[in-house]
Amino acid sequence: METGYIDLQSNNFFVExxxxxxxxxxxxxxxxLYYNRRINxxxxxxxxxxxxxxxxxxIGPTFTATFFVGMFIFFEQAHQLFTGRQYIRKEYxxxxxxxxxxSIAVFLITQLYRDPFHYPGGKLFVFYTKPLYFYLKTYLPLFAIGAKIVQERKQLSFEQFAESIKKIAVISCVIASIQVAVQLTFRNVELSELLGLQGRYLMQEINGPLGLRVQALFGEPKxxxxxxxxxxxxxxxxxxxxATxxxxIAGILTSSQTFWINLLAGGLVFVxxxxxxxxxxxxAGTLGIIIGLFLGVAASKxxxxxxxxxxxxQPLYQLLFERSAYRYDNEAVWGKSNIILGIPLQRDMELPVVDFLRDEPYLLISGYGAGNSPFIPPNYFFGQLSYQSNIEGVGGRNLNMRWFFILAEFGAVSLFFFFLVLTRTGQHVTSFQRSYLAYVAVCFFFSQIDLFLVIVALLCAYDDNGDEKITDPTAI
Structure with a gap:
């Protein structure tokens, strides 16, 4: 063993x-801290x-601190609802x-019109109950979180939110710098995983000249x-x-295209x-310009x-462009383009879903059902590492492009109403707040920031006294 390197192989159990x-x-x-009023x-x-x-x-990769906090809030809100201390607003x-x-629409479509899905082992029952599992595990807790924010809106403000974001960003950059220093010094996967890094983002050529992608304590670098x-x-x-x-610099070290797309969106929205x-x-204007730019890049790829x-x-090119080049330069390998509207889709995530919906366009109205991506026929995943998993009906596609995720799983009708509710503003909002909400909504197209969008949308939809004052909830 080289001097200065730590061997934690015997401590794998401790790490886990x-x-x-x-x-x-x-x-x-x-x-x-929250129930002792130390934090909001x-x-x-x-x-x-x-x-x-x-x-x-x-248990599963989605069982994080956010999940447990969300479930606690959900049970609290459900208890208040059943005891008459809480009510559901008509608009929600x-x-x-x-x-x-x-889910009802998907059931009617598959029973009365056409059934394009693949049921490993004939698990038709699982197909119809999967949306219920998603509803209870993910949707209702997020809905309860939104209700809790509305309930406490009088004690919350957009500026408090901004200060919290800045504080977490600074702390996260400090953590990221520690992760880089530890990994480059000790080159030990187990030690880095203790600090929050994931093994697949360490010591791989695709991870840039440093051999790692920082993530602080977030779920993934992106x-x-x-x-x-x-x-x-x-x-x-x-x-x-x-600080900017x-x-x-920290964003560059994530080696994430999402970071650059979001900055581009920010420049368009704010400037x-x-x-x-x-x-x-x-x-609409920002997404239109971004898609136009993507189409230009794709035409000149x-x-x-x-x-x-x-x-x-050159290190600079490896750091800034390596992953983008990889996304665009794989048609020869797969024999099929992954570029849609100029955007290079992930071949194991969004692209199979796009191909499936192209072949079954009627599902765009209802979606294929929340959590039902494992039932997309496996031929759409041929050549991917997840191909065998799809044959067995294991796993699913947690799409990163979240507006598309809503369209694919819930359908165009749901997308329309979600968009209307999550992009309306109250009379009190400043120009900056209006632009910031638009910015978050655009970033939501490329990033998995569901919780973030819900928080910002609710802060912008209510006045400082906690009352909802919508200028025009249907106006575009």
């Missing part, structure tokens, strides 16, 4: 126990979101029913990159350019588009790939 227990420990601490509901949610590197893997009752209506991109507008607004530079535009027009190949050994 530590990582498995951390979600419960973090959730317990946050709930204790949004602080608790954001800190839980920023610690999702630790998961209860023995339809949102509560949308996933159920989508989620950390997305969070940093959402924090940068607050630092720029406060003219804190040193630190955020950008290029008029401040007087409504939130929905800002979202041969030139860009040639330029990259000529400079691929």
């Amino acid at each position: 126990c530590f990582r498995e227990s951390m979600p419960l420990v973090i959730a317990a601490i946050l709930l204790y 509901i949004i602080d608790m949610l954001l800190y839980a979101f920023a610690s999702e590197a630790y998961t209860l893997l023995s 009752l339809f949102l509560l029913l949308l996933p159920l209506l989508s 989620v950390f990159g997305a969070f940093l991109s959402l924090a940068i507008p607050f630092f720029l607004r406060d003219r804190n350019y040193k 530079a630190v955020m950008i 290029c588009l008029p401040q007087v535009m409504t939130v929905r027009w800002k979202i 041969e030139y860009f790939l040639k330029h990259y190949m000529e400079n691929r050994h």
